[in-house]
Amino acid sequence: MxxxxxxxxxxxxxxxxxxxxxxxxxxxxxxxxxxxxxxxxxxxxxxxxxxxxPIHKGGHPHPHDIEDNKMVDEGAMYSVKFYNEKIQ
Known part of the structure; x- marks a missing residue:
């Protein structure tokens, strides 16, 4: 004490x-x-x-770069799915 x-x-x-x-x-x-x-x-x-x-590819994926476009698409779908789950 x-x-x-x-x-x-x-x-x-x-x-x-x-x-x-x-x-x-x-x-x-x-x-x-x-x-x-x-x-x-x-x-x-x-x-x-x-x-x-400088970041050469930042935010502008090449149309024929399949892996990069897939990553961007998955990122966009994650935020849409999260938003839809919150609304419902």
């Missing part, structure tokens, strides 16, 4: 100190920049993934 009270007071003190530190505008800017760079390191943005572009 005593541990949880000590842990709670520690958490409250940490939140209070963080709020006090973030009340200063330069510190908020530092925190935003830190979080932004950390996020870029962890999850690359869409712009960084665009090195794989």
């Amino acid at each position: 005593k541990r949880s009270i000590g842990m709670t007071s520690l958490v409250v003190a940490g939140v209070g100190a963080s709020a006090m530190w973030l009340s200063n505008k330069p510190n908020r800017i530092k925190a935003e920049n830190f979080l932004r760079t950390w996020k870029r390191k962890i999850m690359p943005t869409v712009f960084e993934k665009s090195e794989q572009l």
